[in-house]
Amino acid sequence: MKQRQLDEVVAFFKGNETYTEICHIAAKKYRSFGQITGSFSLAKLNKQDVAGLLGVSEYSLVERKSYSFQKLLDVYYRGRFADIPFETVVENVVGYSLVSKMEEKAQISQERELFLVRLRANYVGLVFLEEHAVLEALYQLVTAGDLDDKALGYLNQAMLSLPAEPTRLPVFSQIVTGNPHAFDLHGILGNILYRLLQVKSGAEWGDSSETERKNQILLDNNIIRDDIMNFVTVNGLLADVNKCVHPMWESAVSCHVTWNVPAKHLLQVDSIYPAKGNYIWMIENSSVYSAILDIMPDLPMICTHGQFRYATWLLLKKVQNEHVHFRYAGDFDPEGLQIADNLLQRFPERANVFAMGKGLYKKSKPEKEIQKIGMKKLGGVCSPALLSLKEEMICLGKIGYQEGIFEEIVQEIQMEWRN
Secondary structure: OOHHHHHHHHHHHHOOHHHHHHHHHHHHHHHHHOOOOOEEEOOOOOHHHHHHHHOOOHHHHOOOOEEEHHHHHHHHOOOOOOOOOHHHHHHHHHOOOOOOHHHHHHHHHHHHHHHHHHHHHHOHHHHHHOOOOHHHHHHHHHHHOOOOHHHHHHHHHHHHOOOOOOEEHHHHHHHHHOOOOOOOOOOHHHHHHHHHHHHHHOOOOOOOOHHHHHHHHHHHOOEEOOOOOOEEEEEOEEEEEOOEEOHHHHHHHHOOOOEEEEHHHHOOOOEEEEOOOOEEEEEOOHHHHHHHHHHOOOOOEEEOOOOOOHHHHHHHHHOOOOOOEEEEEOOEOHHHHHHHHHHHHHOOOOEEEOOOOHHHHHHOOOOEEOOHHHHHHHHOOOOHHHHHHHHHHHHHOEEEOHHHHHHHHHHHHHHHHOO
16 A cells, blocks of 8 residues: 555545545444445535545436445445555544444453453452452553553552551551552542452441441451541540440549540440440530530530541440430531431431421521532431421421520430439
């Protein structure tokens, strides 16, 4: 094939809009059928140009709605560029190689198989993915260039050298990659590592939060994510270690000190329980929490600060005495109801809400509008204890806050706790 001839015929087809459009139609035919076949519509083409290409009169095309590609090819291969396959011309005009869907599928299948062969040979720590969908995600990242051999090597080494003792994620990352942030979960490498550990764990997490799920899966593999800044604020609670009361918890109770307990410490205790009674009160807002303690300094209570961190769930799971019940009160907003709903779903026999009825909602003087996304969150709330409030909030479309019903919150606690 002479390059000059190819350049000439390509220039011929590119130099005319109608001829260029015919090439694009031909490429689509090849994509569908693996060859240039069928016909092309004349509706949007300049029939004078088509007639010139085919060597027929324009009049002969007046009544025609389409024209056979086979006839076009017959004309082409009788011409002076017959030595140049028409498919080659089309590829140069449209700017990409002609590959049929069937060919592409076979090519992708072959490339996947080669990737799996390479995995078996060079990355034995990742072979366990063979029968899992995560392998496809890994393949796609490699194909897109987002993961190179070096990154695959890090993942392979990580899975082969999971720590035998609890190790912080940045430390583990430093050991494997030399970079303490390489496995940060918001990055590609960290996200893939988490998914690998998820497959390895094989656990079903049901209605647990994403944060809790991630932390627990890492912990199952002796990797600790953030054990200091992930904390829960507590008051009036005791904890046992090796069947003995932990002195820090005991001192906090005796001195009426409320304190922030990090997940690092919660992992080290065996069980948690109220110093008095069989209730643990849970308050969403720190200002309300603090004001309650001014009145009842020995109240067994935790503050969630507007969200259930991993430390909060960890603490609740450490409350092993089934006779201890949880009482939660939050704001009258979509997030407050979501938190309450999650708690009720997780501990259906031990958890309940208080100060979250329709009457107190109205008494809180709700004013702020609930946004559209908030309404969608409310729609997902399904615990029977919250349905009446949920419907009232949807009806009014307003948000209320705990601060507006502080006295009523205190009264409800006093009535139930003292009894």
